[in-house]
Amino acid sequence: MNLGVPVFNIQEDIERIADLVEGQAFKLPNLNCGGCGCDSCYELAREIIRGKESLEDCSALRPETQIILNGKVLALNPFISQMIRGTIVGMLSSLKGYRKGNIQIKIEDK
Numbered sequence: 001m002n003l004g005v006p007v008f009n010i011q012e013d014i015e016r017i018a019d020l021v022e023g024q025a026f027k028l029p030n031l032n033c034g035g036c037g038c039d040s041c042y043e044l045a046r047e048i049i050r051g052k053e054s055l056e057d058c059s060a061l062r063p064e065t066q067i068i069l070n071g072k073v074l075a076l077n078p079f080i081s082q083m084i085r086g087t088i089v090g091m092l093s094s095l096k097g098y099r100k101g102n103i104q105i106k107i108e109d110k
């Protein structure tokens with residue numbers, strides 16, 4: 001029977017099931033932003049498990065803007081990512097010495 005999804009024996013394949021779910025679907029940020037073309041992260045996770053899509057299809061996992069807060073990457077939906085990028089690049093581009101490239105800003109908010 002071809003169900004279009006991996007088939008496991010629940011009693012013998014627990015490790016393989018855990019590896020598949022942990023290694024693929026649980027990395028999605030659960031923003032449900034639609035940036036991947038799916039209505040929800042759950043829908044993309046299903047397609048990943050079926051082998052039809054991959055984690056690279058999640059646009060929130062490869063944004064042009066990345067915010068690291070206390071060592072952890074914050075999940076940004078595409079709209080917020082573009083808004084932050086546009087705002088910061090807009091402000092910095094007016095500064096003397098500005099050049100396009102990789103921008104890193106460090107903020108201590110204590």
Ligand code: SF4
Pocket residue numbers: 028029030031032033034035036037038039040041042044057058059060061
């Ligand atoms: S792009 Fe990523 S965060 Fe957005 S709905 Fe798809 S899987 Fe979820």
